[in-house]
Amino acid sequence: MEERKISLNILGCCVLRDTFGMHPDDGGYVVNRYVQIPSPISLVTASPLLRKDAEIEDTVFEGKSGFVKRCQLLELRKQVFDYLGGASSDYLIIDCAEARKNVLYFPGTGGWFTESHKDLLARFIENGLLPELYELIDILEMERETLYACLRDFCDRLLAQYDKKHIILFEIKAVKFHSDGRLFQVFGGKNKIAEQYNARMKLCFDYVKTYLEGCHIVEFPHNVVGDTHHKWGRALLHYVPEYYDYAQEAVDIITKRAGSLEEEQEELTRLKHDYETALRKKYGDILQASMEQTELEKRSGEKILKYERYFKKLLIEDGKEKIRAYLEELGIRSCAFYGRTQITYVFLPWFRSWGIHIEYVVENYSVKSVWEGIPFIKRSDSKLLDSRNMIICDINYEAIKRRLAALGYTGTVLSYNDLISPRGDAFSNTP
Numbered sequence: 001m002e003e004r005k006i007s008l009n010i011l012g013c014c015v016l017r018d019t020f021g022m023h024p025d026d027g028g029y030v031v032n033r034y035v036q037i038p039s040p041i042s043l044v045t046a047s048p049l050l051r052k053d054a055e056i057e058d059t060v061f062e063g064k065s066g067f068v069k070r071c072q073l074l075e076l077r078k079q080v081f082d083y084l085g086g087a088s089s090d091y092l093i094i095d096c097a098e099a100r101k102n103v104l105y106f107p108g109t110g111g112w113f114t115e116s117h118k119d120l121l122a123r124f125i126e127n128g129l130l131p132e133l134y135e136l137i138d139i140l141e142m143e144r145e146t147l148y149a150c151l152r153d154f155c156d157r158l159l160a161q162y163d164k165k166h167i168i169l170f171e172i173k174a175v176k177f178h179s180d181g182r183l184f185q186v187f188g189g190k191n192k193i194a195e196q197y198n199a200r201m202k203l204c205f206d207y208v209k210t211y212l213e214g215c216h217i218v219e220f221p222h223n224v225v226g227d228t229h230h231k232w233g234r235a236l237l238h239y240v241p242e243y244y245d246y247a248q249e250a251v252d253i254i255t256k257r258a259g260s261l262e263e264e265q266e267e268l269t270r271l272k273h274d275y276e277t278a279l280r281k282k283y284g285d286i287l288q289a290s291m292e293q294t295e296l297e298k299r300s301g302e303k304i305l306k307y308e309r310y311f312k313k314l315l316i317e318d319g320k321e322k323i324r325a326y327l328e329e330l331g332i333r334s335c336a337f338y339g340r341t342q343i344t345y346v347f348l349p350w351f352r353s354w355g356i357h358i359e360y361v362v363e364n365y366s367v368k369s370v371w372e373g374i375p376f377i378k379r380s381d382s383k384l385l386d387s388r389n390m391i392i393c394d395i396n397y398e399a400i401k402r403r404l405a406a407l408g409y410t411g412t413v414l415s416y417n418d419l420i421s422p423r424g425d426a427f428s429n430t431p
Helices: 014-021 024-028 066-076 080-085 118-126 144-159 191-211 241-256 261-298 301-316 319-330 342-353 397-406 416-420
Strands: 007-011 030-035 091-095 103-106 111-114 135-137 167-170 177-179 184-186 216-218 334-338 357-362 374-377 389-392 412-415
Touching: 007 014, 007 080, 014 024, 014 030, 014 091, 014 167, 014 241, 024 241, 030 080, 066 080, 066 111, 066 118, 091 241, 144 191, 167 191, 167 241, 191 342, 216 241, 216 261, 241 261, 319 342, 319 416, 334 342, 342 357, 389 397, 389 416, 397 412, 412 416
Parallel strands: 007 030, 007 091, 091 167, 167 216, 334 357, 334 389, 357 374, 389 412
Antiparallel strands: 103 111, 103 135, 177 184
């Protein structure tokens, strides 16, 4: 007798569906029902429709797939949980990735909707289905009490259909690089968007993970990058094939192997480590090839190469979190940057998101004396010695350290290289 396949319902972004869809026969699973697009906030709030029983003509969805039409209708009518509950399954797989999107609040109806297909939103309004006036809301700016009440309601509705032992929660992250298997490229102009997406997703994931303690967790491994030739196109959540192999193997561990939750977690941890190692090796080598190609194309010499080596560390070694932890360990809450370079452009939004005040940037200037609201201090100006913490963002950091010492600087001096590879103590000019 053929073994019965494990059945799944899925509520979340495309990553969840692709975890199975990227493998033959859905990886040996049966996907009963799948809903994408709605934010968890929209799922538990009132409908934005002007008339709840409104007939919505098929012409409104012209040019859209049947899947998009179904997901939008379910969200407009607030029937997502009813739809999922209409087909029982062995497991429910969820994520908080749709929380990366803004939500729309319609004062005229008191209803909420997810910002996604803007052309459809315009058609809904043109056809008299939704009010013309709405407020665009970033969940990072919502009152935490309001946001957490929505997330609590979201979790409670999931628990009304599944116990925690049959809920699998995925951690999802936006990536900033993509590869064709030969070279690396940065997602042009999307660095800030990726940062916003990750902040929103993490905020919701952390709450849901805590509230649903005891459910199964599939963590996002380090070193994942985007796939230039992904089946659905190039995007911040469209990963290389290795990720989907990892994700399905994680689900296999959860659904097909007996053992305690502790044993399951040990197995998942080993799996994550193995894939992180494999990803580091493969894409580290590809990034090295990309840097060599960049050097040839740009002919910018050693300076560009050194910056790119540093960005390789940030990518492959999860450097951002190391930097944050090291600065926190040193108790640095304000500092100055020495040099406005590619590294300064990366550091500035990070430091600000961590609540670290940037006092000034040491850089020569001719006309503009302010950058991003931060004053410039010329390299010859004695005021550059005022800050108690100096972060050197220039590749000539050893020479700059010697120069600061010669000028009598007595504060803490850290190069960008010190931050990614801390030696245990900060360099200080203090006697």
